[in-house]
Amino acid sequence: MIRVRGLSKSYQRGGETLTVLDGLNLEMEAGRFYALMGPSGSGKTTLLNLVGGLDRPDAGELFVAGEDLGKISGAILAQWRADNVGFVFQGFNLIPVLTALENVALPLTLTPLSRSERRAHALHALELVGMQDRAHHRPKQLSGGQEQRVAIARAVVTDPQIILADEPTGDLDRDSAGQVLDLLVQLHRDLDKTILMVTHDPHAAERAQSIVHLDKGQLGRIEDTPRALAAGD
């Protein structure tokens, strides 16, 4: 599903070049739930952005869902994102002027679906995350945990192959974080999505099947979680 070879990415900061990923090699299987861990500055979010096609690598190969992301850009890359990736962000990132239903339906406007079909799909996605009764609420009328569930509904509504979650529980209290992680686990199990979740929280990481450790822009190790081992995954 995800194959990375010699991936490098650096940024210019204050006249200096900051290397974030330095020849990273990594492979991830389709349909598996990965947690991406590492200290601050280890390149977790950068890797997530590159895998999601939000940013472009400086060097190396990056194959995601059968596409070499280093070789596409602009409108083609945007369409690839729309077709293949669902994003869940730490700050939820819902459009504040749209209702929960409209936020979830937004990515569907890029598909050939009719308005009523888009509405039906969006309502179904909200139902999956238990937010159908908040469909007509605006983001600021929702709690953090509810906002994140709406964001998860938006991430899965187009039925993408990959869900990328960047610290999805970072801004949530313990209970809400637990509910969001339960939801991700449930969606992974029921919808068979590949999930790549950046997290600092070891408890959150243990909900995944595998933990990928990054350090200074390079792969540290990949380990299966007790949950995966217990389940024989």
Added chain:
Amino acid sequence: MLRLVVRNLTKHKLRSLLTVGSLVVALFLLCILRTLVTTLEAGTQAAKSNRLWVQSAVSLFVDLPLAYEAKIDAVEGVEKTCKVQWFGAYYQNEDSFFGQFAVDGDTFLDIYPEVVIVAGSRAGFLANRIGCLVGKALAKKYKWEIGDRIPLIAALFQKDDGSAWDFELEGIYEVTEPVWDDRTFFFHWDYFEKTMEATTTGQPDVGTFVVQTRQGADQVPVMAAIDQLFEHGPQRVQSTTEADFQAQFVSMMGNIPFFVAAIGGGVLLAIFLACVNTMIMAAREQTRDIGIMKALGFTDRSMFRLLTLQSMTLCVTGGLLGIGLALLAEPWIAHGMGSFFPGFAITAGTRDLGIALTLGIGVLAGIVPAWQASRLRCVEALRSME
């Protein structure tokens, strides 16, 4: 997408309302100011090519001897001549002032087929020595009806006993072209002349002569012949085409088109900058939203369209409201302008110019923020704290 545009615009209601309000005022002013110019120009454009005006070479306010009429009539190419004298009286009190002219009634109506009698009759007007002809708007203003006696108090041409001049309404006219307005009062030259002859002032002079040239006659030699006729006095004359005569009034009011263009242009430029400012602020506030949408798969081009559409919606709303308001207010403004701008009416050209400017402002005000939004890198936009 349209829903998102509307929601973004209504997110800051006061700001959007103020911007729309400023556009309403700007487009309203533009329509009204331009209509002042087109109204002035309409008189010139409606002027007939077979009519000449003969006035004193010194000034329009210097009269010509009555005896000139016969000499002008004798000039080769002249078909008819009509004497015109501005009367300058008032009705009831000095505030009830309108244009009045003593004219050769029969000739006047022949020369001006644009003046159409819609109540009363030409025959009644011609048969009644004190008969008068008034414009429809003037008759409506004073609720005059055919047969009404209308006393006018003269300021310039007073009777020796100071009494009012009596007139009887014999006709109400409309105009098919704005060569005259429909707030003017015409009466017979003979009545004017005979009454003045009975006063110590004596026989009156003529303000101007309107000359109708023969069909197919070249006006240039006719004008030259008339001017040459009185080259040695007692009063030198200046003959002009009707269009030039009308244009003279426009120029007397100063370079109105220039001032109107300068004021209108200044207002539009200020509003344009205000719209650009509004759109740049709106785009900055939506930076994070733009990042989210790009992450979801929206293209740079669709972000350009979103911001342009937002700008267009804002400007078109304000612009069309301003144009609509001007069209609604047109009858009241026309009434208020009275005789100063006869035939005041917003033309299709002015309306279309307003629409074109509205669209232009909409596109131009949106281009910079739309371009910035399209160039914005997704990861940077998502980091935005706006």
